[in-house]
Amino acid sequence: MKGIVLSIAATAIAFAILTMILPQVKYDGDPVHLVVIAALFGVVNGLVKPVVKLLSFPINFLTMGLFGLAVNVILFMGVAYLSDRVVNVQFSIAGWPGHGLTFDVIGTAIVASIVLGVLTAVVGLVVKD
Numbered sequence: 710m711k712g713i714v715l716s717i718a719a720t721a722i723a724f725a726i727l728t729m730i731l732p733q734v735k736y737d738g739d740p741v742h743l744v745v746i747a748a749l750f751g752v753v754n755g756l757v758k759p760v761v762k763l764l765s766f767p768i769n770f771l772t773m774g775l776f777g778l779a780v781n782v783i784l785f786m787g788v789a790y791l792s793d794r795v796v797n798v799q800f801s802i803a804g805w806p807g808h809g810l811t812f813d814v815i816g817t818a819i820v821a822s823i824v825l826g827v828l829t830a831v832v833g834l835v836v837k838d
Contacts, residue, residue: 720832722832723828724746724747726832733804733817734801735800736800737799742799746792746800753788754784757784757787758780761780761784765780778823782819785825786814789801789802789806
């Protein structure tokens with residue numbers, strides 16, 4: 710249980726830093742909502758990502774791992790969609806899911822996915838189990 714709480718806290722801290730670094734990635738500013746987004750991100754990464762990675766292994770193999778970035782971006786955008794539509798927490802990537810899907814949204818999601826991965830790794834090193 711302690712590991713789950715620390716993981717959610719580390720992800721929440723990484724999300725807070727991400728919103729400071731990338732102004733296109735926004736949430737409503739409530740710390741409780743930030744924890745909800747981090748928990749939702751953890752559930753998606755823990756349950757959905759392994760299945761999608763397994764199913765996309767042939768494509769990932771052919772692209773030498775590059776398709777893994779596409780999977781991360783799609784799941785990151787999925788978290789934004791679920792947080793906005795399902796749990797009613799305002800979290801957007803360059804205006805999406807409130808506005809349409811544009812190249813700006815996809816570009817921001819790519820950069821945000823990479824930055825969030827690096828930030829989560831760094832915060833995870835600082836916050837030990």
